[in-house]
Amino acid sequence: MRLLFVVNPISGGIAKADIVDKIRTFCLQKIYNADFYFTEGTEQDKFEVNRRIWSNTYDAIVAVGGDGTVNLVGKQLIGKKIPLAIVPVGSGNGLSKDLGLPQDPAEALEIISKYNVQRVDTLSVNDAPVLHLADLGFNALIVSRFHESETLRGTSGYAWHLLREYMTYEAARYTIMVENEASFGLRAFMVTIANGNAFGSNLRINPYGKPNDGLFELCILEEFPKTTGVNILYQLFDDGITDSSYAHVISCSHARIVNVDNADFQIDGETQKHSPDFLDIYIRPESLPILINPAPVLG
Numbered sequence: 001m002r003l004l005f006v007v008n009p010i011s012g013g014i015a016k017a018d019i020v021d022k023i024r025t026f027c028l029q030k031i032y033n034a035d036f037y038f039t040e041g042t043e044q045d046k047f048e049v050n051r052r053i054w055s056n057t058y059d060a061i062v063a064v065g066g067d068g069t070v071n072l073v074g075k076q077l078i079g080k081k082i083p084l085a086i087v088p089v090g091s092g093n094g095l096s097k098d099l100g101l102p103q104d105p106a107e108a109l110e111i112i113s114k115y116n117v118q119r120v121d122t123l124s125v126n127d128a129p130v131l132h133l134a135d136l137g138f139n140a141l142i143v144s145r146f147h148e149s150e151t152l153r154g155t156s157g158y159a160w161h162l163l164r165e166y167m168t169y170e171a172a173r174y175t176i177m178v179e180n181e182a183s184f185g186l187r188a189f190m191v192t193i194a195n196g197n198a199f200g201s202n203l204r205i206n207p208y209g210k211p212n213d214g215l216f217e218l219c220i221l222e223e224f225p226k227t228t229g230v231n232i233l234y235q236l237f238d239d240g241i242t243d244s245s246y247a248h249v250i251s252c253s254h255a256r257i258v259n260v261d262n263a264d265f266q267i268d269g270e271t272q273k274h275s276p277d278f279l280d281i282y283i284r285p286e287s288l289p290i291l292i293n294p295a296p297v298l299g
């Protein structure tokens with residue numbers, strides 16, 4: 001087998017020398033050819049990964065990092081036959097958790113040798129690929145603060161920014177149209193566009209999500225009194241968010257959201273520099289080949 005490992009040297013605030021050693025040893029033992037690309041965190045990464053995919057015959061491209069690295073690699077493989085594999089070494093690793101992949105890097109490597117390819121849905125949001133979750137509003141603001149911070153990475157960094165911003169955050173206005181039905185307007189704390197179930201922090205925003213059902217969910221958390229926040233946080237942790245009268249989950253294959261107040265926007269844990277005026281969202285059914293555990297984890 002010939003593999004390309006795309007390694008993010010900074011993801012999760014974890015040094016990668018040990019993991020790269022593990023990968024080299026694994027490939028030597030299995031007699032696999034391993035090429036490496038170390039990301040630089042610039043626009044160039046996309047072109048370099050793309051160039052390598054087109055100029056070689058790889059059996060899989062392995063993202064070694066968090067959800068941002070998975071998105072960087074995965075979006076190049078949409079509609080192709082070469083599968084994505086994931087060695088989860090980010091802060092959250094939301095997609096790999098949702099797909100039931102091992103979180104231990106050595107076990108994650110074993111998934112590659114089992115070579116069980118399945119196809120999962122992806123989303124197109126204003127033509128940008130989303131593999132896991134995108135959102136408008138509070139979470140996107142926290143993701144943005146997280147990335148601005150040089151020192152506070154990992155789950156504790158996320159929690160710190162969440163606590164700091166919560167009390168002063170004001171819900172934003174959105175107009176939403178689902179499957180060409182009549183549109184409705186509301187004020188929301190956040191609107192999540194979900195192909196997956198839970199954020200990497202294990203907050204379960206979308207209990208209904210299945211990665212290959214040809215649908216995505218709009219998970220709307222309406223404006224709520226600040227004193228209700230602890231209860232909502234508990235419901236998110238406890239897989240009970242749909243019990244909240246402030247939460248609405250809508251399954252669909254196409255939707256449009258007007259971002260009236262230009263709320264922050266993020267895709268797969270990456271803040272988008274320009275907050276869009278509107279989002280046009282489509283499902284791309286079973287568009288991404290991915291190596292996952294042979295045990296049935298997909299519905």
Ligand SMILES: Nc1ncnc2c1ncn2[C@@H]1O[C@H](COP(=O)(O)OP(=O)(O)OP(=O)(O)O)[C@@H](O)[C@H]1O
Pocket residue numbers: 008009010011012013039040041042065066067068069070089090091092093094153154200268269270
């Ligand atoms: N060499 C580098 N130096 C600085 N930043 C980098 C470098 N390589 C990649 N990046 C940045 O890393 C980010 C992606 O990180 P990634 O999502 O993989 O890990 P994470 O944020 O720790 O985890 P998660 O998204 O799962 O919470 C991107 O913003 C990318 O620009």
